[in-house]
Amino acid sequence: MILSAYPHIFANHLLQKQNALPALNPGHHLIWPSVFLLSCFALLVIIKVTSFQKVIKLMQACFNFQSWRQLEREEFNPFKFYSVLLSIFFFLNLAFFVYKINATFGLVLTTSTSLQQFLFLFMVILILFALKGTLNKLLSVVADDHKLIPEFVYSSFVISHTFGIFLFPCLVLCELGNFNGRIFLSVACVILIASQVFKWYRGVLFGLIEHRVGLLQIFTYFCALEILPVLVLVKFIIETF
Secondary structure, three states: OOOOOOOOOOOOOOOOOOOOOOOOOOOOOOOHHHHHHHHHHHHHHHHHHHHHHHHHHHHHHOOOHHHHHHHHHOOOOOOOOHHHHHHHHHHHHHHHHHHHHHHHHHHOOOOHHHHHHHHHHHHHHHHHHHHHHHHHHHHHHHHOOOHHHHHHHHHHHHHHHHHHEEEEHHHHHHHHOOOHHHHHHHHHHHHHHHHHEEEHHHHHHHHHOOOOOOHHHHHHHHHHHHHHHHHHHHHHHHOOO
């Protein structure tokens, strides 16, 4: 028996062939964000392996005032190994979040590569925090206040370290998840806003209740060192770059 050949599935149709060769997929995927997130995860693993109990105490101190006082009595040192790693982890995550915002809405450096945007924003964040720390130190010396301002700075460190850990999963899902990345960017934005409001809340409690500083002085401090520099820097970057 001779088998009759069946016609090809694409034979006798009205579609016209546009390309003689296979068409290339123009889409591309960035590799460095995956490597970056993997490096952050490795950093988090190192922190867990070396200082898990200390990190737990730090996270408890963020939300519990008694734990906070206990941690303060233990003389928190921002240059301890786990504290340095948590600071690096927070700065990296914050820079990546700002990069994702910039890449999503095309605010600055739109002609630069994504890696160049991230590195630029990372350096800006480092400079901003270094300048803020220098101004706080200078203000502490000028005002001869070696209790309230260092206490607020220390509290800000603890809150940043804690909320930086919460921020990381949102960035991973935003970059690697199959859902709309703007949803996780919004969640990350809420986390950062909550951390900043919590810092100010702690600062007001320290100033009003424990050190009996006037509300006007507290408001002036927040405007001068917390709000105004960030707004000026953002306006300068957007208009310049």
